[in-house]
Amino acid sequence: MLDKSILTMLLDQALKKGADFAEIYIEEKRVSNVFCEDDRIEKINSGREKGVGIRVIEDGSTAYVHSSDLSIEGLQKAAAVAAGTAAKNGGGEHREISLSTKQALQDIKFKRLPEEVAFDEKISYVMAANKVARDFSKEIRQASVAIADIHKKIQIANSNGEMIEEERSRVRTVVNTVAARDGLIQTAYESAGGACGWEFMESISVEDMAEKAANLSVKMLSAHPAPLGRMPVLMSSEAGGTMVHEACGHGLEADLVQKGLSVYKNKMGQKVAAECVTVIDDGTLKGRYGSSVFDDEGAYSQKTVLIEKGELRHYLYDYLTANREDKESTGNGRRESYQHKPIPRMTNTYIAPGQDDPEKILKSTSKGLLVKKMGGGQVNTTNGDFVFDVQEGYYIEDGEIKYPVRGATITGNGPRALMDIERLGKDLGFAIGVCGKDGQGVPVSDAQPTIRIKELTVGGTGSNNGPQIKRIRRM
Amino acid sequence: MKELFTAIGERIIDDARYRGVEAEAFFLHDRGLSIEIADAKLETLKEAEEIGLGLRVINKGRLGFAYSSDLSDLAIQELLDNAISISAFTVADEHNVLPARVSEYPRIELFDEEISASSMERKIEIAREMESAAQNTDNRISIIERAGYEESEFTVHIMNTNGLYASARANLSSIYLFLVAEENGDAQNGFSVMSKKRIQDLQPDAVAREAAHNALRSLHASTIASGLMPCIMEPYVFSRFLAIIARMLDAEAVQKGKSMFAGREGESVGTECFSLVDDGTFADGVASFPFDGEGVNTRRNILVDKGVLKTFLYDSYTAKKAGRLSSGNGQRSSFRSLPSVGSSNFIIQPGKSSPEQLIADIDRGFYITGVMGMHTANPISGDFSIGANGILIQKGKLDKAVRGVTIAGNIAELLRDIEAVGNDLRFFGSKASPSIRLKALSVGGD
Numbered sequence: 001m002l003d004k005s006i007l008t009m010l011l012d013q014a015l016k017k018g019a020d021f022a023e024i025y026i027e028e029k030r031v032s033n034v035f036c037e038d039d040r041i042e043k044i045n046s047g048r049e050k051g052v053g054i055r056v057i058e059d060g061s062t063a064y065v066h067s068s069d070l071s072i073e074g075l076q077k078a079a080a081v082a083a084g085t086a087a088k089n090g091g092g093e094h095r096e097i098s099l100s101t102k103q104a105l106q107d108i109k110f111k112r113l114p115e116e117v118a119f120d121e122k123i124s125y126v127m128a129a130n131k132v133a134r135d136f137s138k139e140i141r142q143a144s145v146a147i148a149d150i151h152k153k154i155q156i157a158n159s160n161g162e163m164i165e166e167e168r169s170r171v172r173t174v175v176n177t178v179a180a181r182d183g184l185i186q187t188a189y190e191s192a193g194g195a196c197g198w199e200f201m202e203s204i205s206v207e208d209m210a211e212k213a214a215n216l217s218v219k220m221l222s223a224h225p226a227p228l229g230r231m232p233v234l235m236s237s238e239a240g241g242t243m244v245h246e247a248c249g250h251g252l253e254a255d256l257v258q259k260g261l262s263v264y265k266n267k268m269g270q271k272v273a274a275e276c277v278t279v280i281d282d283g284t285l286k287g288r289y290g291s292s293v294f295d296d297e298g299a300y301s302q303k304t305v306l307i308e309k310g311e312l313r314h315y316l317y318d319y320l321t322a323n324r325e326d327k328e329s330t331g332n333g334r335r336e337s338y339q340h341k342p343i344p345r346m347t348n349t350y351i352a353p354g355q356d357d358p359e360k361i362l363k364s365t366s367k368g369l370l371v372k373k374m375g376g377g378q379v380n381t382t383n384g385d386f387v388f389d390v391q392e393g394y395y396i397e398d399g400e401i402k403y404p405v406r407g408a409t410i411t412g413n414g415p416r417a418l419m420d421i422e423r424l425g426k427d428l429g430f431a432i433g434v435c436g437k438d439g440q441g442v443p444v445s446d447a448q449p450t451i452r453i454k455e456l457t458v459g460g461t462g463s464n465n466g467p468q469i470k471r472i473r474r475m
Numbered sequence: 476m477k478e479l480f481t482a483i484g485e486r487i488i489d490d491a492r493y494r495g496v497e498a499e500a501f502f503l504h505d506r507g508l509s510i511e512i513a514d515a516k517l518e519t520l521k522e523a524e525e526i527g528l529g530l531r532v533i534n535k536g537r538l539g540f541a542y543s544s545d546l547s548d549l550a551i552q553e554l555l556d557n558a559i560s561i562s563a564f565t566v567a568d569e570h571n572v573l574p575a576r577v578s579e580y581p582r583i584e585l586f587d588e589e590i591s592a593s594s595m596e597r598k599i600e601i602a603r604e605m606e607s608a609a610q611n612t613d614n615r616i617s618i619i620e621r622a623g624y625e626e627s628e629f630t631v632h633i634m635n636t637n638g639l640y641a642s643a644r645a646n647l648s649s650i651y652l653f654l655v656a657e658e659n660g661d662a663q664n665g666f667s668v669m670s671k672k673r674i675q676d677l678q679p680d681a682v683a684r685e686a687a688h689n690a691l692r693s694l695h696a697s698t699i700a701s702g703l704m705p706c707i708m709e710p711y712v713f714s715r716f717l718a719i720i721a722r723m724l725d726a727e728a729v730q731k732g733k734s735m736f737a738g739r740e741g742e743s744v745g746t747e748c749f750s751l752v753d754d755g756t757f758a759d760g761v762a763s764f765p766f767d768g769e770g771v772n773t774r775r776n777i778l779v780d781k782g783v784l785k786t787f788l789y790d791s792y793t794a795k796k797a798g799r800l801s802s803g804n805g806q807r808s809s810f811r812s813l814p815s816v817g818s819s820n821f822i823i824q825p826g827k828s829s830p831e832q833l834i835a836d837i838d839r840g841f842y843i844t845g846v847m848g849m850h851t852a853n854p855i856s857g858d859f860s861i862g863a864n865g866i867l868i869q870k871g872k873l874d875k876a877v878r879g880v881t882i883a884g885n886i887a888e889l890l891r892d893i894e895a896v897g898n899d900l901r902f903f904g905s906k907a908s909p910s911i912r913l914k915a916l917s918v919g920g921d
Contacts, residue, residue: 038731040566046557047542047811048550051525064521068544085520085595119564141732178733178855185735185856226860226883228701228919259513260618260662261655339523378848378862382655382664385879387862389851409848409860409881411919457698459860459881459919 001165002026004099006072007157010054011097013079015159019058021319022082022159023297026052026070027338029152030115036126037144039134044119051338054082057320064341099163104293105300106284110169110197114149117198122147125173129206133177136214139221141185142178145210147171149198156298164298170289170443171200172432175210179217186223186406188216188391193432193443195291216373216392219404226393226408226458232368233410233456234361234396240431241446242374244351246386247414248272248279249446250437252306252314253332253344254321256381263384263415264312272312273418276354279307281316283331283347289432290347290444297333297342304330306349307418318344336440343438350447354424358450361423363399369408369458370394370401374431384414412456425450476504476630477642483546484634487530490555496562497533497636498555499573501768502526503810505629510595512602512622527810532558536567542811570795573769574805576638580765580772581756585645587673590626598624605652605679612687613656615694620653620664626674633770641770647761648674652682656690665690670761670904689844692866696876698920699867705840705894706882706916707833707868710901713823713908715849719886720751721818721906722854724778726793728816733855735887736784744784745890750824751779753788755803760820762905768807768814776802782890790816822907826896833895833912840868841877841918857886863918881919889913 007024014022028050035043052075053066063085065078126145133143149171157163172193179186190209194200235243251262264272273279283301285291292301297319304314317325318333321344333342362370370393377388390408394401430447480502491498507523528551529542539562543550606622628646633639649670655662667685671677708716728734736744755773757763766772769791777785789797790805793816806817834842847862860883867874897910 041564043538043540043813044561044564045540045542045812046561049527049542049544049811051544061517062519064519066521066523066525068525068527081522085522119561123564180732187853187855228883228917230921259620261620339525341519341521376848376851378850380664380847382662383878385847385862385864387848387851387881389848389860407858407860407883409851409862409883409919411847411862411879411881413879457879457881457919457921459862459883459917 001153001155004163007163008097008099010075010079011157011159013076014054014056014083015095017083019056019083021057023055024052024157025055025296025338026155027152029150031148031150032114033146033148034119034122034126035144035146036130037142039130041123041126052078053338053341054078055341056082062320062341066339095159097159098161099157100161102162102164102298104166106293108293112198113151113169114171114198115151125201125206129175129210132207132210133175133214136211137179137218139179139181139218140177140214141180143214144176145173145206147173154296158298162298164294166293168195168292169197170195171198173201173206173209175206175213177213177217179221181221184221186217186220188213188220191432193289194287195289196287220406223404223406224395226390226405227369227395228459230455230457232365232452232454233371233458234365234368234452235371235374235448235450236358237425237427237429237448237450239371239374240429241350241448242377242388242431243417244279244448245346245349245435245444245446246377246379246388247412247417248307249346249349250379251381251384251414252316254315254317255344257315258321258324262381267312270312271310272415273307273310274421275310276424277307277310277418277421278305278352279349280305280352281332281346281349285348288348288430288445295331295333296335297329299329299331299333301347302331316344316346318342334442336442340440343440345437345442346435346444348445350428351449351451353426353428353449356423356425358425358427361425361450361452362396365396365399365452368396369405370396371410379414385411386414387411409459410456411459417453417456420454421451422454423452477632480632480642483551484632487551487555488634488636491532491636494559496559497573499531499633499635499769501529501531501807501810502632503629505627507625507627508598509625510599510602510623512599512606513619515603515606517599528554529810529812530554530558531813532562533571533573534559534562536569536571537562537565538568538571539565540813570792572791572795573635573637574639574771574791574801577641577766577770577772580641581774583756583763583765584672584758585643585763587646590646590648590674591628593674601650601677601679605650605683608680608683609652609654609687612684613691615656615658615691616654616687617657617662618655620655623651625649631764633766635770639770641766643765645764647672648677650677650679650682652686654686654690656687656694658694661694663690663693663696665693668903670902672759672761693864693876693878696864696878698879699877699918701918701920703915703917705837706843706913707840708843708911708913710899710908710910711903712843712846713911714903714906715846716886717821717823717906717908719852719854721821723857723886724787725816726787726789726797728854729787730793730796735857739784740786742784743782744887745779745782746893747781748826748896749779749782749890749893752777752822752824753804753818753820754822755819757820757822760905761902762819767803767805769801769805771801771803771805773803773819788816788818790814818905820905820907823896823900823909825898825900825909827898828895830897830899830910833897833910834868834873835871837868838870842866842868842873843882859884859886879920883917883919
C-alpha cells in the first residue's frame with residue numbers, strides 16, 4: 001500500500017488542472033480457484049494482481065484512468081492523464097490536501113486467509129463434494145465442483161482528505177450436477193459464499209450441498225413441464241431473494257433514478273408496496289457475501305431502509321449521485337475492481353420478515369406455483385418489468401404440494417408485484433450471487449421470507465389445466 | 476511491446492526447458508478508451524491499460540497455471556514456481572498438449588491506424604452526433620440514457636516450448652445508444668449498437684434511428700393470451716440464442732456429456748434452411764484474428780450445413796481427446812485464465828426472404844424484438860424460459876406492441892422448428908444472425 005505522502009502528491013497531480021474531486025483507488029489481490037469436473041481436478045488457477053484507478057470529477061464529468069503499473073512514474077502518468085481529460089478550463093486553485101485515516105466501525109478478523117491454505121486441503125473439500133454428487137444416483141452424468149477465493153487489500157484516498165484501508169477476503173463454492181434419463185437432461189446447482197476467510201468452509205457442509213444439487217437434478221427428470229399463465233406464486237424463504245433484487249433493488253439505485261430510468265422516480269414517500277413490506281439494504285451484515293467495512297469509495301457500509309411498511313424511504317447512493325442531491329452517500333458506491341469506476345449498487349438486500357407461519361401460508365393457497373429455489377433474473381428498471389428463473393418449483397393445489405415442475409420462468413412488474421404481496425412469513429433465507437450492471441460484477445446476497453404474491457405470469461411449456469402428460473424427448 | 480514480450484518469453488521457455496516441463500507464455504497488452512455523453516456533455520471518459528502474463532505448464536501430463544500482472548524478474552520467477560507446484564495437484568492426462576509450431580498464419584486486416592490517430596474531440600463528437608440525432612428523430616424520445624463511443628486495442632503474444640511463436644495486434648471501435656421514449660405516462664427503452672474494424676465505418680445516424688425506432692415501437696404494449704404460435708425472432712434476439720448454441724457445439728461440453736449434440740455428427744439437427752459457420756478469418760469480423768488463444772491458426776469451420784451437424788469447436792485438448800486437429804477455437808478472454816473452447820465469428824447463413832416476406836403469411840403470431848433473462852437459459856438441457864417483448868402479428872402485418880410475456884422451449888427443438896431464414900444478416904459483436912421464423916413457440920401471457 002502507498003504512503004500518505006505519495007497519495008497526496010498523486011491527488012495534487014490529479015487536481016492540477018482544476019477539478020471538484022479526485023480519488024486514488026489502489027488494489028492488490030490474490031485469487032485462487034480449484035475446479036473439478038469429469039471426476040478429477042481439472043483446473044487450478046492462482047493469480048496475483050495489482051492496479052490503480054484514478055478518478056477525477058469536474059462539473060459532473062468523470063474521468064477514470066486505470067493501470068496495472070504501480071511504479072511512481074506509472075502512477076504519476078495515470079494521474080496526469082486523468083487530470084488532463086477531466087479539466088476543460090485548466091489552472092484551478094491549488095488546494096491543500098491533508099489526508100487523515102478514517103477508522104473502521106467494525107472489526108473484521110479473518111481466522112485463516114485463503115492463500116495460507118494449501119491446495120491439497122482445498123482439493124479435499126472439492127473431491128468430497130464430487131464423490132457425494134456422483135454416488136447419489138446412476139442418473140448423475142456429470143458433476144462439477146468449484147471453490148474460488150479472493151483476498152484483497154484496498155486503499156482509497158480522496159481530495160476531501162479521506163483515506164481508508166481495508167482487507168477483504170471472500171470464499172465461494174458451487175456444485176453443479178447434470179442428470180439424464182432417456183435423453184432428457186436436467187441440471188441443478190447449490191452455491192454458498194461469504195465475506196470471510198477460509199473458516200467459511202468449516203461453517204458449511206459441501207457434502208450436503210452436493211447431495212441437495214444431485215437430488216434436485218434427478219428429481220427434475222420426473223417433473224412436469226411448468227404451467228403457463230397468470231397464477232398465485234408462493235416463494236419459500238430458502239428460495240433466495242432474486243425477486244426483491246430485481247423487482248425493486250435495481251430501480252432504487254440513484255444513478256438510474258436520477259436519469260429518469262426507474263419506475264420508482266418521483267415516488268419518495270409514496271406507497272410503492274403492500275403495507276406489510278419493508279425492504280432493507282445492509283452492507284454491514286457480518287460475513288454476508290455483499291458485506292464490507294467500507295464501500296469502494298471509502299464511505300462506511302450501512303443499513304438503509306429502502307421501503308418501510310410499503311412507503312418509499314431511500315434510494316441507494318454513491319458519492320457522485322449523493323453529491324448531486326446534497327446528500328450523504330449511503331455506502332453503496334461499489335466497483336468490481338480497480339478497472340471500474342464506482343456506481344450505486346446493492347449489498348445484502350432483503351424483505352424484512354413478517355408474522356405468518358410459512359406452513360400456514362402454503363395451507364391457505366388453493367392453487368399456484370411454489371418456488372423453492374430461484375435462479376438468475378433481470379429487470380428493465382424503466383418500466384419495472386422483471387423476470388427470474390425457477391430452479392426448483394412445485395405445483396400447489398388445495399394447500400398441498402402436488403408435483404415438481406421444471407422449466408418455469410416468472411415475469412412480473414416490480415411495483416405491481418410488491419403491491420400484490422399478500423402474506424409474509426416470519427422466516428428469512430439468504431442466497432448469494434454476482435450482480436451485473438454496466439459490465440461490472442459485484443458480490444451480493446439477497447433474502448426474503450416466505451411470501452405469497454396474488455398473481456404473476458408463469459411461463460413454461462405446459463398448459464395450466466391439471467396434471468400433464470410428460471413429453472418424451474428423443475435425442 | 477513485442478520485443479519486451481519476446482525477451483521475457485524466451486527466458487520463461489528456457490527456464491521451463493531446464494526444469495523439464497512444457498510451458499506456454501500468453502502475453503496480453505490491451506488499451507481501451509470509452510466515452511459517454513449525456514446532454515451533449517462528456518459524462519464519463521475512461522482510459523485503461525493493462526499488461527499481463529498467463530503461464531501454462533504441463534509437467535508429465537499434469538496441468539499447472541498461474542498468472543500475474545507484474546512482469547518483473549522476481550514475479551516471473553515466482554510465476555513459474557507457482558505453476559509447476561500447482562501441477563503436482565492435478566491429474567496426469569495424455570491429452571494435455573501444447574500446439575506445435577505453426578509455419579504460416581492467415582493474413583487478415585486487423586489494425587486501423589485511424590482509430591489511434593483520431594483525436595479525442597472527434598471521438599466525443601461521434602457520440603454527440605449520435606445523441607443529437609436521436610433527440611431529433613421524434614419528440615417522444617425523452618431520455619438519452621447513454622450515448623457512448625468505445626475502442627480497444629490489444630496485442631497478443633504467445634510462445635511455447637514446441638517453438639510456437641505467434642504475435643499480432645488488433646483494434647476495434649464501437650458506438651452504442653440507450654434511450655427512452657415516453658408518451659402518455661408510458662416509458663419504454665430502445666437501444667442500438669455498432670462495432671466496426673474501421674472507425675470511418677461507424678454510422679452514428681443509423682444507430683440513433685434504430686435505437687429510437689426500437690423504443691417507439693414498444694410504447695403502449697400489453698400482454699397477449701398464452702398459447703402456441705408462429706414466431707419471428709429479429710436478428711438481435713436470435714444472436715442471443717447463438718451464444719447458447721455456441722456452448723452446445725463446444726467439444727468440451729460434448730465430451731463431458733453436457734451437450735444435447737453429443738454423438739450426433741452427421742445427423743440432422745435442424746431444418747434445411749439452417750446453416751452455421753464459425754470463421755475466425757471473416758473479413759471485418761470483430762473476432763477475427765490470425766490465431767486463437769493457444770497460437771493455433773484460425774480458419775472457417777462449417778458446423779451445421781443445411782441442417783446437418785458437421786463438426787464441433789475444438790481446442791488442442793479436446794481435439795487430442797477426439798483424435799483430430801484443433802479447429803482454432805482455443806479462446807482466451809484474458810491472461811487470467813486457461814484457454815477453453817469458444818467461438819470466433821459465429822454466423823448463420825442468410826436466406827432469401829426479407830423480414831416482411833417472413834411475416835406476410837402469418838395469420839396470428841409473435842414478432843419478438845427483445846428477450847430478458849437470457850442468462851437463465853440452460854445450455855446443457857437446452858431448456859429456456861425467458862421474458863420477451865415484441866409485436867403481435869395479425870393477418871400478415873405487425874399490429875400492437877406486446878410486453879410482459881414469456882417464451883419457453885428447448886433449443887434443440889427450436890432448430891427443428893426453423894421454417895425460414897431472412898436475408899437481413901446482422902452482426903451483434905461476434906454473433907451474426909438474420910431474422911428467424913419458427914413454426915411454433917410457447918408464449919406465456921394472460
